[in-house]
Amino acid sequence: MVFVPEVSTINQRLQIGAETTIGTAVPANKLLECFDTTVGINGDVLAYGATGHKYDLVQEENTEWVDLTVSGAMDYNGILYLLGGAMGAVTPAAYNGSAVAKSWTYTPPTSGSIAPQTYSMEQGDAVRARKWAYTLFNSFGYTATRKDVKLSAKAITLPLADGITLTASPTPIALAPIVGKQINVYLDSTSANLGVTQLLKFLSVDFLFDGIYGPFWPLNRANIGYTSHVDLKPKTTVKLKMEADSVGMSLLGMLQVGSTQFLRVNALGQVIDNNQTVSLGAPSAGNFTLTYKGQTTANIAFNATGATVQAALLLLSSFPAGTVTVSGGVGGPYIISLLTTLATDLTAITGSGVGLTGGTFLITQTQLYNTFQHDMAIKIGKPSTFADDAGIFAIEWTCGVFEDPTWAKAQTLLVANLITAL
Numbered sequence: 001m002v003f004v005p006e007v008s009t010i011n012q013r014l015q016i017g018a019e020t021t022i023g024t025a026v027p028a029n030k031l032l033e034c035f036d037t038t039v040g041i042n043g044d045v046l047a048y049g050a051t052g053h054k055y056d057l058v059q060e061e062n063t064e065w066v067d068l069t070v071s072g073a074m075d076y077n078g079i080l081y082l083l084g085g086a087m088g089a090v091t092p093a094a095y096n097g098s099a100v101a102k103s104w105t106y107t108p109p110t111s112g113s114i115a116p117q118t119y120s121m122e123q124g125d126a127v128r129a130r131k132w133a134y135t136l137f138n139s140f141g142y143t144a145t146r147k148d149v150k151l152s153a154k155a156i157t158l159p160l161a162d163g164i165t166l167t168a169s170p171t172p173i174a175l176a177p178i179v180g181k182q183i184n185v186y187l188d189s190t191s192a193n194l195g196v197t198q199l200l201k202f203l204s205v206d207f208l209f210d211g212i213y214g215p216f217w218p219l220n221r222a223n224i225g226y227t228s229h230v231d232l233k234p235k236t237t238v239k240l241k242m243e244a245d246s247v248g249m250s251l252l253g254m255l256q257v258g259s260t261q262f263l264r265v266n267a268l269g270q271v272i273d274n275n276q277t278v279s280l281g282a283p284s285a286g287n288f289t290l291t292y293k294g295q296t297t298a299n300i301a302f303n304a305t306g307a308t309v310q311a312a313l314l315l316l317s318s319f320p321a322g323t324v325t326v327s328g329g330v331g332g333p334y335i336i337s338l339l340t341t342l343a344t345d346l347t348a349i350t351g352s353g354v355g356l357t358g359g360t361f362l363i364t365q366t367q368l369y370n371t372f373q374h375d376m377a378i379k380i381g382k383p384s385t386f387a388d389d390a391g392i393f394a395i396e397w398t399c400g401v402f403e404d405p406t407w408a409k410a411q412t413l414l415v416a417n418l419i420t421a422l
Contacts, residue, residue: 011125015170016081016135018422019118023134023158028122030422031170034078034177035151038069039123039130041160063217064224066132068121068155074142074178076269076370076417080104082153083413084117084422085137086212095416099327099337101273101368102420107412110403113231114212117422121157122166132160136215136229141208144265146180156215158225176370176417178267185240186264191407194375195264199242203389204396205265206239207374236401236410238263238378244386244395251397255380260404263378269370272418274338276349276365278309280331283359290351290363293318302331302356309334371416377404 014037015028043064049056070082084090087106095101108114119135139154185202186195212234215226240263242248254261280288280302287299290313297312304312306328313319313326313336323342328334336349346367353361384396403410 005127007128008125011127012123013125013166015122015167017120017167018084019120019133022116022118025120025131025133027167028120028131029167029170031172032078032081033172034075034175035070035072037123038071039160040067040069042067061224063226064159065215065226066157066160068135068157070151070153070155072151074144074149074151074267074372076176076178076372076415077173077419078176079151079372079415080417080419080422081117081119082137082140082151083415085119085135085155086116086140086153086209087413088114089117092420095273095371096368098273098275098368100418101416102418103371104415104417104419105412106414107409108209110408110410116213122164124164124166126166128162129164129166130160130162131164132157134158134225136213138213139208139210140212141206141210143204143206144178144180144183145204149178149180149183149267156226173419176269178269178372182267182269184266186266187240188262188264189259191262191377191404194262195266199247201243201245201247201392203241203243203392203394204239205241207265207376208235208237209401210235237381238376238399238401239396240399241384241389241394241396244393248395251380252383255383255397258379260402261378261380261399262404262407263376263399265372265374267370267372269372271344271346271367272370272416273368274343274345275367276336276338276363277333278336278349278351279333279360279362279364280353280356281359281361282331283353283356285358286356288351288353288356288361290349292316292349293347299355302359304332305330306332306334309336368416371414373414374411375413376401376411377407377409378402 014032016030016032017026017028044062046060047056048058083106087108092102092104095103120133122131135155135157137155142151185199188197213229214232216228283302286302290297295316295318306326310326325337348365378399381398
């Protein structure tokens with residue numbers, strides 16, 4: 001018996017590739033598994049009929065494109081693809097001096113064009129697949145409550161090609177979901193104080209950046225799809241729901257005077273870089289030891305190199321091969337990086353410098369986390385009617401995101417993760 005599989009919904013996967021030239025297709029070499037994606041062919045179809053006839057006789061397709069809708073849980077890694085399209089392509093930088101963690105900072109310009117990152121995408125399985133280019137994300141939003149954190153995005157693309165072969169061996173993008181327990185929300189009266197005043201009885205935030213771009217359809221019979229895009233005036237709003245206590249109702253005074261407030265939505269996820277720094281000061285002689293999970297190294301000379309310190313640590317069974325690296329020159333300071341199975345282990349390295357002559361022995365533990373940080377200049381807008389939210393008497397304020405001349409921006413969004421390139 002020969003089994004012929006059908007095109008099954010459960011087997012559909014989505015692959016994505018960052019385009020170097022807008023609209024020029026590239027292999028979709030990354031596997032994007034964190035979102036739900038709905039794809040629909042769209043277009044303008046014109047029908048013509050002869051005078052005196054009840055039914056049309058001729059039909060012509062005039063334009064064609066693909067509508068793309070993305071939904072699902074917010075994700076520290078996958079979100080980069082949506083933000084690069086909606087807020088502009090960026091180059092990652094080292095995050096807080098880390099050798100492995102990267103920061104991606106998106107600051108849509110207040111005037112002039114956004115330079116978006118566009119994508120080629122493939123969807124399907126081994127039975128049948130399809131591909132499209134010039135994926136342009138023209139809408140991005142998210143809703144966060146303690147229960148869950150969801151995003152939504154929309155894109156348009158050029159007409160798809162059906163019956164393609166998926167790009168082989170795509171690299172999976174690791175799942176790193178953002179959940180409600182990781183989020184704090186802050187509201188301050190100046191940009192200098194962003195992130196100082198936490199809203200402790202905050203219930204939900206609902207952000208939308210919509211209508212960012214529009215397609216350009218010139219008269220050109222060589223193209224059935226759009227040939228370029230234009231910037232539009234986006235709709236940028238954020239809804240804040242909180243208990244209608246003294247803090248929640250203080251926004252009424254802000255509405256009445258039209259003051260600008262500064263909102264921060266901040267999420268901290270899993271540890272992505274686990275570093276500990278050993279500083280000796282400036283000893284003239286002697287030695288020191290390091291201890292981890294109850295095991296202590298042999299004496300390490302005051303003028304050891306980072307490689308020597310690393311070798312001493314790897315003699316301990318608490319450091320399996322490949323789990324620790326140490327950088328630093330003669331006499332330190334030594335930066336100890338915990339890797340693989342120890343990358344998220346928050347056990348502190350301790351030690352003793354009693355064998356040193358002079359100097360100041362100090363160990364500093366530093367962890368960097370998956371981070372989502374969205375800062376906005378807002379003006380408080382119309383409130384909802386008072387309503388119940390799981391027993392809490394609540395009010396929701398619909399706010400606009402405004403350009404602030406002193407801050408020189410309207411919003412900026414930072415994501416920190418281990419992704420080095422799209």
